[in-house]
Amino acid sequence: MFATKDLEIRAAFHRKKLKRQHSDSQTLVIDELGLMHGSNRVDIAVVNGCIHGYEIKSSKDNLLRFNDQLDTYIKTLQKLTLVVAPNHISEVLELAPDWVGIVLAKKGSKGAIHFSTVRKAKKNPDVDALHVAHLLWKEETQELLEKLGVPSRARRGTRAELYKTLVSKVNIDDLVKDIKVMFETRANWRSDKQLV
Template identity: 35%
Template sequence: MEGSFRVDLAVINSRLHGYEIKSFSDNLDRLPSQQLTYSKIFDRMTLVADERHVAKAVEIVPQWWGLISSRTTKGVTVLNEIWPSRQNLDIDPYALSQLLWRDEALDALRQRGLDRGVRTKPRKVIWQALAACFTLEEIRTVIRQKLAGRKNWRRQAYS
């Protein structure tokens, strides 16, 4: 999963809510794979799709995803909620842990005295330790804190 896709918009508050946007000029070729990935990490997910994609999207996204249809006429875009998002009950703690950089995940383990034996290990091992030692709610809390504290993260992600 690591680095497979980047959601178009993520809202991070008490929960993680992702928004995937498919415009008129997009296609839905990647949506099945995106759906599988996003369904492992987001508490809620909403697809905002041009009206030409809605019928096909209904066949792809699970019912807990929200669905919003968009139509642009004469430069004005109108959004119509087809159904709201609901709580995802199948979060994968390991996949969720992958939102953290190696040092962030290691720091979370270090704060609990759980970093022994993993300090020099690759990030996948550190993510596994985090997923094994923390509850899902604890992982969510760490992610909210670490993401909120990032500075210049886009620059670092591409360097």
């Protein structure tokens, strides 16, 4: 087995597996999306009516933080695909719920990364709208509540209170649509370049 690094898998995945998503003007592809106010990040997020996270585990990575990451991903992502080197496949299959997609990332003898789908991602049955709402900034949450007709006094609470109010007013699909719109309107919040 040839050793792999996160960055080379990520670049190849953007180029080979996310080509269609990058060319779709209705889809956002975001590197290193912070979840639950940055307590964890997912390597790549694809947002288009659904938040699909892709987490990369290269041959040089370890899985010490994986359980903690997985817990966050289960609460916040509607779909999750793990892109893993062969040395992690058995442990990942053992730890990940059966709705989590798994893609094997192998390096060929000439250095190219090859992907093969072990298991396709399905909808996460345990996603929690309250944790998904944490993707919004406080001002964005207040703006959405104003549009929903929530009185101004109820829009002055803590971030946690505002999230609770918001998820009591919208279903998760509408929440994700609102999050996508907010992501699109944010100015200079992502300084890193996409690896296409």
